Amino acid sequence: MTLAVFGDIQLDQMREALEKTFSALKTDPRSILPPQEDPQTERRVLVEERPKDQAVLMIGYPICPLTHPDRPALEVLSQYLSGIGGKLFLEIRDRHGQAYTLGGYPRWGLDPGFFLFYVGTSRGEIDAVEETLLGILRQIQKTPPDDEEVARAKKSLIGMHRVSLQTNAALAFQSSLDDLYGLGHDEYIRYEEEIEAVTPEDLSRVARTYFRPEVASVVRLLPKNDSP
Numbered sequence: 001m002t003l004a005v006f007g008d009i010q011l012d013q014m015r016e017a018l019e020k021t022f023s024a025l026k027t028d029p030r031s032i033l034p035p036q037e038d039p040q041t042e043r044r045v046l047v048e049e050r051p052k053d054q055a056v057l058m059i060g061y062p063i064c065p066l067t068h069p070d071r072p073a074l075e076v077l078s079q080y081l082s083g084i085g086g087k088l089f090l091e092i093r094d095r096h097g098q099a100y101t102l103g104g105y106p107r108w109g110l111d112p113g114f115f116l117f118y119v120g121t122s123r124g125e126i127d128a129v130e131e132t133l134l135g136i137l138r139q140i141q142k143t144p145p146d147d148e149e150v151a152r153a154k155k156s157l158i159g160m161h162r163v164s165l166q167t168n169a170a171l172a173f174q175s176s177l178d179d180l181y182g183l184g185h186d187e188y189i190r191y192e193e194e195i196e197a198v199t200p201e202d203l204s205r206v207a208r209t210y211f212r213p214e215v216a217s218v219v220r221l222l223p224k225n226d227s228p
């Protein structure tokens with residue numbers, strides 16, 4: 001159990017209250033994590049038809065655990081791709097008009113997580129959408145993004161981080177989780193420095209490292225043929 005307390009408190013009184021309340025708890029060394037899945041070694045594809053008007057394309061890639069040094073670069077890459085005016089929106093929706101909704105984001109865990117891309121489109125556009133999306137990823141893998149665009153993505157992440165920590169409750173929640181996950185109770189203080197250290201070359205590197213076709217999981221949800 002991890003507990004964090006923020007605010008205008010009397011430290012000695014708080015320590016005494018916590019020891020009185022929790023000192024009798026016994027340590028249980030058992031892991032609460034399920035067995036880790038073997039690393040993915042081949043491409044997976046699932047196609048389903050559903051009674052929906054819209055087609056959905058999802059492409060996922062295995063990534064690193066929460067504590068890995070690549071986490072900041074993957075977060076900046078996500079914001080670069082999916083933030084307001086991000087690369088995915090500009091290329092797939094604005095330029096080509098191929099999507100209703102779209103995005104890309106990492107999901108972290110103590111075990112390796114995943115990075116998911118999703119696009120809501122029409123049945124007739126789903127092939128073109130997939131090629132456009134993969135083309136964007138290939139371009140990032142070959143050529144680092146523009147310095148100004150990366151700086152904008154980092155500024156946005158840092159701004160959202162500051163807004164998310166405006167209350168004592170939010171600070172306590174973040175600090176306790178970070179400590180529990182092995183990042184350290186003061187990770188929220190180091191976050192901005194870690195994000196600022198990310199370079200455009202880092203985005204290309206993590207894209208090459210993790211967005212590999214041979215380990216992709218692809219899901220296509222298609223409207224049934226009698227749907228509009």
